[in-house]
Amino acid sequence: MVINFGLNQITSYKSAKYDLTEELLAEKKVMSESYKLIRKSINEKENIFSGLLLKAAEKSKDNNIELSTEALRLKADLLKLKAEKKNMETYENKLNKMINDKTEKLLTNKKYMFDTVKIIARNIFYRLLEIFRPIYNNYRNDHTILRELLRTDGYIYSQSNIIYISLDLKRRLNRKQRKSTDEFIKIIESKINNLSVFTKHIRLSLCNSNIAKKKRAFNLRFSKF
Numbered sequence: 499m500v501i502n503f504g505l506n507q508i509t510s511y512k513s514a515k516y517d518l519t520e521e522l523l524a525e526k527k528v529m530s531e532s533y534k535l536i537r538k539s540i541n542e543k544e545n546i547f548s549g550l551l552l553k554a555a556e557k558s559k560d561n562n563i564e565l566s567t568e569a570l571r572l573k574a575d576l577l578k579l580k581a582e583k584k585n586m587e588t589y590e591n592k593l594n595k596m597i598n599d600k601t602e603k604l605l606t607n608k609k610y611m612f613d614t615v616k617i618i619a620r621n622i623f624y625r626l627l628e629i630f631r632p633i634y635n636n637y638r639n640d641h642t643i644l645r646e647l648l649r650t651d652g653y654i655y656s657q658s659n660i661i662y663i664s665l666d667l668k669r670r671l672n673r674k675q676r677k678s679t680d681e682f683i684k685i686i687e688s689k690i691n692n693l694s695v696f697t698k699h700i701r702l703s704l705c706n707s708n709i710a711k712k713k714r715a716f717n718l719r720f721s722k723f
Contacts (some may be wrong), residue, residue, distance in 0.1 A: 512605045
């Protein structure tokens with residue numbers, strides 16, 4: 499699906515800024531940047547303070563731990579930061595934050611439409627594969643053969659009440675492959691005619707103009723001797 503139908507492709511790089519008329523976001527509240535910063539600062543200072551406390555405990559001969567000037571200063575800073583954190587708003591409105599930060603979002607409307615087309619194309623292919631696979635009976639390359647059949651060039655001409663469609667497959671098929679492919683084409687021909695898509699009867703067939711040209715060239719060369 500990714501390789502042959504391009505489901506992971508971005509169809510447009512256009513973007514737009516968020517505004518107040520935006521639809522409600524799934525996540526309405528997010529942690530404020532100020533709260534994140536003060537929480538990070540507290541964690542860093544607590545780690546340093548723990549290290550200083552451990553050093554002081556190692557130097558102490560009894561339970562009376564004497565803190566260094568740096569440890570006392572850190573302790574005072576931690577108490578101040580924790581008091582500030584307690585009085586802070588933890589969360590803020592996500593939409594307002596995105597507007598203030600001038601955040602841009604990728605416009606995905608076109609991608610939704612193209613993904614729908616790709617999924618439909620994928621489903622069409624696999625509906626055809628359900629018919630082709632048991633007839634062809636070779637899991638090794640049935641995807642490849644069917645895809646080449648669907649993408650091949652061809653010739654169309656009308657005569658009386660019949661539209662002739664000749665598929666010009668570039669690949670050379672062996673006898674077994676040719677028999678399976680012809681059987682599949684006849685089933686598809688029958689389905690098209692039963693649906694009465696066209697006013698005229700459809701006649702599908704498989705040809706290979708390149709191989710025909712080579713055969714003719716070979717016969718001409720052979721006839722000279």
